[in-house]
Amino acid sequence: MADDLQLKPVQPVRAYERVVEQIEDLVMRGQLKPGQRLPSERELTARLGVSRSTVREALRVLESDGVLRSRAGDPRGPEILPFSPATLRKAMTRLARVAELGLGELVQFRMLLDSAASMLAARLATQEQIGAMEAAIEEMEDAVDRGYAAFSEADVAFHDAVARASGSTLIQVLTDVVRGVVLGLIAHKIADSPDSRTLMATSLQHHREVLDAVRQRDGQRAARLARESLYAYYAEYVPEAERPLLRALLDDPDA
Amino acid sequence: MADDLQLKPVQPVRAYERVVEQIEDLVMRGQLKPGQRLPSERELTARLGVSRSTVREALRVLESDGVLRSRAGDPRGPEILPFSPATLRKAMTRLARVAELGLGELVQFRMLLDSAASMLAARLATQEQIGAMEAAIEEMEDAVDRGYAAFSEADVAFHDAVARASGSTLIQVLTDVVRGVVLGLIAHKIADSPDSRTLMATSLQHHREVLDAVRQRDGQRAARLARESLYAYYAEYVPEAERPLLRALLDDPDA
DNA sequence: TGTAATTTGTTCGTATGTATA
DNA sequence: CTATACATACGAACAAATTAC
Numbered sequence: 160m161a162d163d164l165q166l167k168p169v170q171p172v173r174a175y176e177r178v179v180e181q182i183e184d185l186v187m188r189g190q191l192k193p194g195q196r197l198p199s200e201r202e203l204t205a206r207l208g209v210s211r212s213t214v215r216e217a218l219r220v221l222e223s224d225g226v227l228r229s230r231a232g233d234p235r236g237p238e239i240l241p242f243s244p245a246t247l248r249k250a251m252t253r254l255a256r257v258a259e260l261g262l263g264e265l266v267q268f269r270m271l272l273d274s275a276a277s278m279l280a281a282r283l284a285t286q287e288q289i290g291a292m293e294a295a296i297e298e299m300e301d302a303v304d305r306g307y308a309a310f311s312e313a314d315v316a317f318h319d320a321v322a323r324a325s326g327s328t329l330i331q332v333l334t335d336v337v338r339g340v341v342l343g344l345i346a347h348k349i350a351d352s353p354d355s356r357t358l359m360a361t362s363l364q365h366h367r368e369v370l371d372a373v374r375q376r377d378g379q380r381a382a383r384l385a386r387e388s389l390y391a392y393y394a395e396y397v398p399e400a401e402r403p404l405l406r407a408l409l410d411d412p413d414a
Numbered sequence: 415m416a417d418d419l420q421l422k423p424v425q426p427v428r429a430y431e432r433v434v435e436q437i438e439d440l441v442m443r444g445q446l447k448p449g450q451r452l453p454s455e456r457e458l459t460a461r462l463g464v465s466r467s468t469v470r471e472a473l474r475v476l477e478s479d480g481v482l483r484s485r486a487g488d489p490r491g492p493e494i495l496p497f498s499p500a501t502l503r504k505a506m507t508r509l510a511r512v513a514e515l516g517l518g519e520l521v522q523f524r525m526l527l528d529s530a531a532s533m534l535a536a537r538l539a540t541q542e543q544i545g546a547m548e549a550a551i552e553e554m555e556d557a558v559d560r561g562y563a564a565f566s567e568a569d570v571a572f573h574d575a576v577a578r579a580s581g582s583t584l585i586q587v588l589t590d591v592v593r594g595v596v597l598g599l600i601a602h603k604i605a606d607s608p609d610s611r612t613l614m615a616t617s618l619q620h621h622r623e624v625l626d627a628v629r630q631r632d633g634q635r636a637a638r639l640a641r642e643s644l645y646a647y648y649a650e651y652v653p654e655a656e657r658p659l660l661r662a663l664l665d666d667p668d669a
Numbered sequence: 670t671g672t673a674a675t676t677t678g679t680t681c682g683t684a685t686g687t688a689t690a
Numbered sequence: 691c692t693a694t695a696c697a698t699a700c701g702a703a704c705a706a707a708t709t710a711c
Contacts, residue, residue, distance in 0.1 A: 210680045216474045223475045231697040232687035242512040250502040257497040258583050268584045275526045282662040329523045407537040465700040486677040487708030
């Protein structure tokens, strides 16, 4: 007998899975576009030749994946949704919890993303995109006196502007997701900080420097400043033991 | 009337969603660990006070999220699974298709991940982890004569070793995911390349240089070489129009 | 080895509340 | 406001699969 035939164990394919695949395929191929409606459950039952329960299980899975939404009583049928990073965020959040990602690793990854985004922004950003960064900085200046919440909001706007200017959808989405997880872990600590005003002023200055590097089209400097800025802002909330992870991304890790 | 009360529209919460939440919570809190079993569908029906259909819809969603697996006839009940990046990969793949991510953006992101991984590996890797990289390189050397498939496998092993040595789970998982998407898009093109042998030899030399920089603990050099290596390997498959995205990550983008 | 018991996979019927026209 | 079609949810039934004895 040939002993090295590549035979894999066969697992039964359930009916609802084939329904999910069919609908997913239609969406992937663009035959079903956001806003369009799927036939009603009863019609799907008839067209697919499976029971209502099977159709429903498939719809629940697709719904939880953010592919569509079905509402009770809507005679137009389930609605195909536009893509949203919600599923990615869910998966990422689970990864963070189940894999027990430390704050250190999350901040490290943010440094990585923001650094790359700043590099790309310096080299590729349009004047309009640079204008959006400038507007966000002005908003931050105004917000210093209005407290941490307002400042944080403007800060997010700045980083979003940079991420958009990077031209990379992946960087944009992942920045959004990772920031959400990080802020969820420590927002209250920063808000409660007694010298949060000093923190904001320092952070604002760092952001100005990044913007300056972007304006001068100096990608490497923008990237370096972005890393240093995040390190300065978050390092104190990261446990001592994990700080080497952050420092390893700085140009001079032993300084 | 107060006009600025933050009132959001309430959307009905369906029964199966509350079941999903309960079980997801138990897994998140570590009260249900991988390998453990959930009660049977009928017992869940009784304990949760909902019908079996509702329980099943919840189980299907959890199954599609990779949280558990239920097999027909298994009297021990659904099994809690260890975390796997499968969901992340699924979400990422959908993002790539639906957001119409070009090959350029995907390769760009790989450059970014591999660059960071190499930098971190140079600064943090243990001798054992460096040994794994060396072993992968030797495997690549052997594989040059055995064709693209074998070479690609060894190549993957090298990048995995680097990603592991980076100490970052996020880098590790995302490298795996993005590589899967990229290879899915162009593996056949490389395999069919007439001068694939030359390509392999060049790539092998680049990998040796990265390893050398890691051995010498030169993070910045390792990162730069990693970017250049990926650029050299993939650039020709990336449409002309998207290549500036890749070059923007090189130290000298105009060269 | 084979068989019995239990579980999941799937279907069908029904009652109820809801959104749309 | 009403009629209609819809989704939600329940429960019973049978087939197929798995385990354990």
